[in-house]
Amino acid sequence: MRLKAIRLSAGEELIEGPLKGYHHETYAFPLPDADGRAGAVRWKCREPRDGILWFDRRSFPSEGALIRELAGRVSSVPEIVHFGEIGLQRFVEGWTLASYGPPGAPVQERHAAQIDRLFRELAAITPGSLPLSPATAHASHAADGDCAGFAAELIRFTEERVYRAHLPVYGELFAALGIDAGPLRLVAETARSLTRRPFCLLHGDLHRENFIVDPAGRLWTIDWELAAFGDPLYDLATHLHLMRYPADQEPRAALRWRDAVEDVLPGGAAGWQEDLPALLAYKRVQSLYTDVIRAALAVARDGDALAGAARKVREAVVRADAVLGLPSPPTERRVGQALADSRRAARRGRAWRKR
Numbered sequence: 001m002r003l004k005a006i007r008l009s010a011g012e013e014l015i016e017g018p019l020k021g022y023h024h025e026t027y028a029f030p031l032p033d034a035d036g037r038a039g040a041v042r043w044k045c046r047e048p049r050d051g052i053l054w055f056d057r058r059s060f061p062s063e064g065a066l067i068r069e070l071a072g073r074v075s076s077v078p079e080i081v082h083f084g085e086i087g088l089q090r091f092v093e094g095w096t097l098a099s100y101g102p103p104g105a106p107v108q109e110r111h112a113a114q115i116d117r118l119f120r121e122l123a124a125i126t127p128g129s130l131p132l133s134p135a136t137a138h139a140s141h142a143a144d145g146d147c148a149g150f151a152a153e154l155i156r157f158t159e160e161r162v163y164r165a166h167l168p169v170y171g172e173l174f175a176a177l178g179i180d181a182g183p184l185r186l187v188a189e190t191a192r193s194l195t196r197r198p199f200c201l202l203h204g205d206l207h208r209e210n211f212i213v214d215p216a217g218r219l220w221t222i223d224w225e226l227a228a229f230g231d232p233l234y235d236l237a238t239h240l241h242l243m244r245y246p247a248d249q250e251p252r253a254a255l256r257w258r259d260a261v262e263d264v265l266p267g268g269a270a271g272w273q274e275d276l277p278a279l280l281a282y283k284r285v286q287s288l289y290t291d292v293i294r295a296a297l298a299v300a301r302d303g304d305a306l307a308g309a310a311r312k313v314r315e316a317v318v319r320a321d322a323v324l325g326l327p328s329p330p331t332e333r334r335v336g337q338a339l340a341d342s343r344r345a346a347r348r349g350r351a352w353r354k355r
Contacts, residue, residue, distance in 0.1 A: 005029055005045055008083060010038035025049050028091040043081070043088040053297075055290040056204065057157045059139045059228035060132060064089075066224055069130050074121045076114065076221045092220045098208035103244035111211070112253065114219035116260045118203075119235070123265040125201035127229045140230050144199045147231040151191040151279065154234070158286045159184045166293055172345065173296055176338040177313070177330055183285045183323040190278040194231070195271025200261075202228050202235040207242035232261050232268045237279035241287065284320040291316040299339045300346055310336035 002025075006012050009029035017027035026046035030038040060066045064087040070077050078090040097111060107115070127144050134140075142149030163181055167174070174180065203210075204226030212220040236257045245253050254276070261268040295309035314332045321329050330338070 002027060004086060008045070008086065008088070010036070014038055016042075019044070031088075042091040042093070044091045045086060045088050053293070055158075055162050055286070055293075056226050057154065057161075057228070058225060059134045060225075061135045063225045063227075065132060066130075066227055069132055070125075070224075073125055074118065074221070076118055076121075076219055077224070078220055078222065092212040092214055092222070094212050094214040094220075096209050097211035097213060097219070100213065101208075103208065103242070104246065106246050106249050107243070107253075110217060111213065111219055112256065115206075115211070115239075115253075116256045118206075118219075118221055119232075119257050120260040120264055122203065122235065123200045123232055123261040123263075123268050126265070127199050130201075134229065140228060142230070145196045147194040147197050147233070147275070148192050150199075150230045150234070151194055151282065152188060154286075155184055155188045155191065155282060158282075158289065162286070162289050162293075166289075169346075170293055170296055170342065173292065173338055173342040176341065177292065177317065177335065178326050179288065179292065179317075179324070183288075183320065183325075184282075186323055187278060187282045187285060191282065194275050194278065197231055197233060197268055197270050198265055199229050200232050200265055200268065202230050202232065202238075204228055204235065204238060205242070206235065206239040231279075232265065233272050233275055234279055236272070237276060237283055240276075241280060241283040281320075281323045284316075285323055288313075288316045288320045288324075295339060296342050296346075299343050303343065306336055306339060306343075309339055313339070 002015070002017070005015050005017070005027040008031065009015050010032040015027050015029045017025075019026040019028060024046040025048075026044055028042045028044045030040070030042050033039045064080055067077055067080050067089065071079060078092050080087050080089045082088070097107070100108065100111070140150050140153055142153060159181055163174075163184070203221065203224060205223060206221070210221060210223045212222060214220065236254065239257075240250060240253065243253075254272070258269040258272055291313055295313045298305045298309050310332050314330065314335045317324065317326075317329045317335070
């Protein structure tokens with residue numbers, strides 16, 4: 001990827017990257033103008049990192065193709081240009097929304113209003129309104145409005161592709177933390193009674209690092225690889241789970257979402273108050289599985305990451321505790337011990353295979 005950036009940029013010394021990001025290797029750079037000098041705008045190119053684990057279902061085969069179709073429909077998406085077969089997206093100069101406050105901090109009104117606009121624009125994009133075919137292997141097969149079926153597919157993906165697929169490696173770690181597939185079954189039972197709502201386009205990953213605030217205060221939305229057509233309430237549940245609004249702001253954010261969606265998609269917020277707890281429970285359980293696996297991978301790469309990884313897993317356990325039903329959540333020390341034991345077991349396994 002860096003070689004492509006060097007070939008396209010106005011100078012190797014002007015390339016920034018690889019930028020922070022889990023799924024992709026990304027570089028930002030200015031293009032040369034007609035005189036060969038660096039242009040005023042920077043662009044970014046990126047490719048999926050090798051060996052990355054995906055814990056969420058991907059519905060569109062090309063994020064770039066989706067973003068091009070969103071031009072004129074979603075006002076906060078940086079545009080894409082093509083140089084031969086290489087697509088470049090404009091790099092928004094600015095700061096992530098996380099720079100204004102980490103998860104748990106209040107979101108300023110000027111930013112909240114722009115998030116409302118994004119939800120309104122997404123709700124206006126219904127299945128069949130884009131000339132794109134979702135990837136058959138990963139797209140939802142639930143009929144438009146079948147929110148229970150949509151949730152069932154998400155839960156099934158998490159159980160099969162996240163939890164069970166990693167049991168051979170992390171089964172002992174899950175067991176040490178008191179985690180099994182039981183919480184997913186409980187969520188699945190509750191989700192069977194979800195209200196019918198018309199489907200629309202979902203971003204699927206609206207957290208503070210995926211919002212960029214430019215110097216003029218405009219909020220831009222990046223990283224659309226988890227976009228899908230589905231239950232609009234799922235986007236709200238994901239957003240609330242990841243943003244962690246303060247207790248006094250979260251209800252207002254939900255009400256603003258309701259008003260924004262209903263304004264352009266009548267019925268899009270039907271039954272939202274009754275159904276939101278089930279979808280939030282699913283997101284907390286899903287995050288717990290993925291946080292455990294990612295923590296184990298981080299500790300395997302770097303033993304010094306143990307303290308931070310244990311703290312993050314402990315937080316995930318506490319957030320999901322209402323579904324887990326553990327007599328008492330494991331302490332941070334116990335989580336750290338379980339992660340350290342997992343790391344030693346993995347190292348012994350690698351040593352044995354080398355014999």
